[in-house]
Amino acid sequence: MAAATKVKAEEASSQGTDADEVINKLSLGNDELLHIYQVMLNVRHFEEQCNRAFRSDKVGGYLHLYIGQEAVSLGVLDVCKPGDQVLSSYRDHAHCIVLGSDPNKVMAEIFGKSTGVSRGKGGSMHLFDKAHGFAGGYGIVGGNVPLSVGLGWALKYNKTDNICVCYIGDGAMNNGAFHESLNMAALYKLPILYVLENNGYAMGTSVERSHANIDLGSRADSYNIPHRKVDGQDYFAVRGAVEEVVGEMRKNPYPYFLDVITYRYSGHGAADGAATQATYRTNEEIERWKQRDPLIVLSNVLRGKGLLDDELNSEMDAKAIELAKAAYDYADHSPVCEPSELYEDVYAD
Amino acid sequence: MAEVIMPKMGDSMEVGKLLSWRKQNGEQVKSGDIIAEIETDKSNVEIEAEEDGVLQTSVEAGAEVPVGATIATIGGASVATNGTAKSQSSSNGHSAAAVAIPAHDVVAPKPAAVSAAPTKDWGPTVNVKYSHAIRMALEEELNADPSVFLLGEEIGQYQGTFKITEGFLQTYGPDRIVDTPISEAGMVGLTVGAAMLGLRPVLEFMTFNFALVAWDQIINHAAKILYMSGGQFSVPCVLRGPGGVGTQLSAQHSQDLIHWYANTPGLKVVAPATPADAKGLLKAAIRDNNPVIFMEHAKLYGTKGDVPESTDFVIPIGVAEVKRSGKDVTIVTYSRGVVLSLAAAEELAKEGIDVEVIDLRSLQPFDIDTVIKSIQKTHRAVVVQEQWEAYGVAAEFSAQIMEKAFDYLDAPVARVAGAFVPMPYAKALEDIATPHEGDIIAAVKKTLERSI
Numbered sequence: 001m002a003a004a005t006k007v008k009a010e011e012a013s014s015q016g017t018d019a020d021e022v023i024n025k026l027s028l029g030n031d032e033l034l035h036i037y038q039v040m041l042n043v044r045h046f047e048e049q050c051n052r053a054f055r056s057d058k059v060g061g062y063l064h065l066y067i068g069q070e071a072v073s074l075g076v077l078d079v080c081k082p083g084d085q086v087l088s089s090y091r092d093h094a095h096c097i098v099l100g101s102d103p104n105k106v107m108a109e110i111f112g113k114s115t116g117v118s119r120g121k122g123g124s125m126h127l128f129d130k131a132h133g134f135a136g137g138y139g140i141v142g143g144n145v146p147l148s149v150g151l152g153w154a155l156k157y158n159k160t161d162n163i164c165v166c167y168i169g170d171g172a173m174n175n176g177a178f179h180e181s182l183n184m185a186a187l188y189k190l191p192i193l194y195v196l197e198n199n200g201y202a203m204g205t206s207v208e209r210s211h212a213n214i215d216l217g218s219r220a221d222s223y224n225i226p227h228r229k230v231d232g233q234d235y236f237a238v239r240g241a242v243e244e245v246v247g248e249m250r251k252n253p254y255p256y257f258l259d260v261i262t263y264r265y266s267g268h269g270a271a272d273g274a275a276t277q278a279t280y281r282t283n284e285e286i287e288r289w290k291q292r293d294p295l296i297v298l299s300n301v302l303r304g305k306g307l308l309d310d311e312l313n314s315e316m317d318a319k320a321i322e323l324a325k326a327a328y329d330y331a332d333h334s335p336v337c338e339p340s341e342l343y344e345d346v347y348a349d
Numbered sequence: 350m351a352e353v354i355m356p357k358m359g360d361s362m363e364v365g366k367l368l369s370w371r372k373q374n375g376e377q378v379k380s381g382d383i384i385a386e387i388e389t390d391k392s393n394v395e396i397e398a399e400e401d402g403v404l405q406t407s408v409e410a411g412a413e414v415p416v417g418a419t420i421a422t423i424g425g426a427s428v429a430t431n432g433t434a435k436s437q438s439s440s441n442g443h444s445a446a447a448v449a450i451p452a453h454d455v456v457a458p459k460p461a462a463v464s465a466a467p468t469k470d471w472g473p474t475v476n477v478k479y480s481h482a483i484r485m486a487l488e489e490e491l492n493a494d495p496s497v498f499l500l501g502e503e504i505g506q507y508q509g510t511f512k513i514t515e516g517f518l519q520t521y522g523p524d525r526i527v528d529t530p531i532s533e534a535g536m537v538g539l540t541v542g543a544a545m546l547g548l549r550p551v552l553e554f555m556t557f558n559f560a561l562v563a564w565d566q567i568i569n570h571a572a573k574i575l576y577m578s579g580g581q582f583s584v585p586c587v588l589r590g591p592g593g594v595g596t597q598l599s600a601q602h603s604q605d606l607i608h609w610y611a612n613t614p615g616l617k618v619v620a621p622a623t624p625a626d627a628k629g630l631l632k633a634a635i636r637d638n639n640p641v642i643f644m645e646h647a648k649l650y651g652t653k654g655d656v657p658e659s660t661d662f663v664i665p666i667g668v669a670e671v672k673r674s675g676k677d678v679t680i681v682t683y684s685r686g687v688v689l690s691l692a693a694a695e696e697l698a699k700e701g702i703d704v705e706v707i708d709l710r711s712l713q714p715f716d717i718d719t720v721i722k723s724i725q726k727t728h729r730a731v732v733v734q735e736q737w738e739a740y741g742v743a744a745e746f747s748a749q750i751m752e753k754a755f756d757y758l759d760a761p762v763a764r765v766a767g768a769f770v771p772m773p774y775a776k777a778l779e780d781i782a783t784p785h786e787g788d789i790i791a792a793v794k795k796t797l798e799r800s801i
């Protein structure tokens with residue numbers, strides 16, 4: 001198991017795109033580059049803050065952290081434009097925040113307050129923010145994939161040039177509905193970008209132990225959907241790959257499948273301790289992947305260009321911590337839901 | 350000064366055991382230091398210091414501490430040491446819950462009340478958790494019958510999501526303890542197909558919410574193959590796992606859909622409330638020649654009770670049990686509803702109201718005779734369920750009672766059920782969406798107000 005994932009880590013790093021090439025091609029300015037880094041820091045510290053909140057009993061139920069996978073949210077969603085629709089799983093905080101949701105309201109949702117993005121009804125696993133194109137986080141593994149077909153259908157039907165981005169986990173690909181959906185997406189030529197967050201594990205089950213064909217991207221071949229493998233620890237690799245295909249998808253709708261190789265540093269859920277994780281991965285493996293922390297990979301590029309030094313780095317880090325704390329305070333001080341809200345939104349008027 | 354509290358590590362956890370202190374009382378600790386190790390239903394967890402300061406422990410190693418209670422403080426050396434436990438009130442009626450809701454005011458099951466079962470000739474017993482009783486049944490049947498095998502997500506190498514199958518893979522090997530992909534329809538198909546050829550598969554759903562992905566295989570295949578084949582193919586299998594409502598798991602992970610299965614001919618449906626029933630009924634389910642839906646409850650996994658050690662301890666499916674006898678009102682319920690009802694009965698007893706609590710244990714087939722016999726004595730009935738009221742278990746039993754005991758009733762049958770909404774995440778809303786002891790007490794009193 002460990003050996004197989006090690007191969008993947010190396011494979012991922014060798015996929016690393018030349019950042020300069022992407023930066024030049026997209027003419028990303030210095031401010032923009034620093035902004036990307038700031039958002040990534042914000043997402044990281046937001047998750048750390050959620051973890052603390054969970055441990056101090058402010059968060060109920062399940063909490064699934066995104067730490068380690070940040071570049072997959074930013075690299076894809078930075079390409080989105082208003083009107084694009086994004087679907088996620090229960091590991092959805094980053095997607096929502098990167099799309100522009102107010103982190104205070106995201107945290108309030110995670111605390112179950114009526115000031116939350118889903119008014120306290122959904123919680124961590126079910127963030128929704130229509131205004132920012134976030135069509136939801138879903139708790140049933142693979143449950144969001146059929147929805148992508150409908151969103152893609154509507155975007156095409158309405159003659160928009162928008163796309164649907166559907167995030168899925170490697171484990172989710174084993175749900176039968178995944179296959180029905182990809183077939184239909186290609187059959188009806190729908191503008192859907194499937195982003196496989198291939199973090200190597202579904203809870204404690206590695207890709208190797210649950211997929212007969214571990215080249216997950218190649219499954220898209222069965223449905224005539226073009227696909228590509230990308231290094232998910234490298235923002236520019238992800239962004240570059242998405243930029244290359246999205247323009248065409250907007251003009252001539254057709255699905256695309258990105259197999260993004262990444263890794264989650266925290267347990268599957270915030271409740272999973274070291275003993276649980278030891279059943280399926282080693283500390284050495286986690287440490288190896290931490291060498292390729294998306295924040296390190298990105299900051300190295302910025303340092304190389306002379307845009308970032310230690311001083312600025314700690315300034316930006318402090319700012320992200322501030323934001324996360326502010327979100328915590330906002331959520332903590334928000335009032336609890338009123339009983340009268342219980343029966344609201346069961347049916348539309 | 351920071352309080353260190355017993356963290357809640359998962360939905361089923363209500364108490365945690367403090368295994369060891371890694372830092373000593375009075376020791377200076379730094380933020381990030383591991384200060385203690387705790388044991389939970391799922392795994393052992395290390396607790397980190399969140400601040401720099403002096404550690405003041407307030408519980409001993411080995412203690413069982415409720416979630417949310419303070420186990421230590423970190424601060425200046427001169428600060429008071431006795432951390433105060435957060436409120437752990439164990440009962441909350443609707444109105445109370447709606448007003449002030451502490452973050453984790455979990456309605457704690459009262460295991461003591463459950464184990465106060467009528468004395469039985471069970472032979473030697475062990476006092477174990479509900480989850481362990483399930484494990485006992487699985488182990489005994491795996492040992493007794495080579496055609497039994499288990500399959501499910503994370504049951505093997507991961508040692509089980511709720512540790513029920515811990516060590517099984519090592520003992521029985523990968524042919525009998527099968528780790529599956531997240532493919533519920535395929536898993537149920539495997540189960541049903543293997544059962545058609547005489548094996549006795551026991552499938553674990555990580556939770557019953559995920560059975561919905563496999564509903565075609567369950568309802569349209571498992572339940573009907575014996576009948577459609579004119580009796581040629583039986584389907585002896587068990588589909589088991591936790592169902593019912595959880596704590597802040599939100600709409601897709603918190604619901605009691607047991608009535609859907611009980612509404613389908615061809616399926617047997619079982620829902621134990623106590624460790625002993627869990628063992629005896631699961632053994633019966635595995636030996637049964639039909640597909641059996643065996644719905645556990647994650648909130649019961651940690652409750653303890655005496656369980657017979659005998660490998661011959663089997664409880665027949667379809668037989669209810671009077672868990673508390675009384676003369677004033679009959680409560681009919683199952684699964685966690687039994688725990689809530691027994692707690693409510695204790696409260697009512699203080700006011701001189703003597704409640705009989707019937708644990709249905711099986712919902713299909715169901716034991717209406719025990720219910721009717723009770724109503725002939727009490728003349729009043731309350732049915733308690735976690736699920737939505739409309740078309741639910743209580744609806745069925747109200748009709749059954751009306752048909753078979755109409756003349757004995759002194760008041761209309763009352764129902765206690767969940768609010769007709771998808772389960773909200775917010776604690777404040779969840780509390781009023783789910784039935785509590787207080788609701789049962791109110792319903793019992795309501796039926797007593799009526800007379801003819």
Ligand SMILES: Cc1ncc(C[n+]2csc(CCOP(=O)(O)OP(=O)(O)O)c2C)c(N)n1
Nearest residue numbers: 091139140141169170171172201202203559
């Ligand atoms: C249909 C279904 N089965 C099982 C589960 C329990 N479960 C939740 S997350 C998960 C693992 C999913 O892994 P993956 O798709 O790789 O996503 P990741 O957690 O790695 O982001 C499982 C088994 C579920 N939520 N839904």
Ligand SMILES: [Mg+2]
Nearest residue numbers: 169170201202
């Ligand atoms: Mg995964």
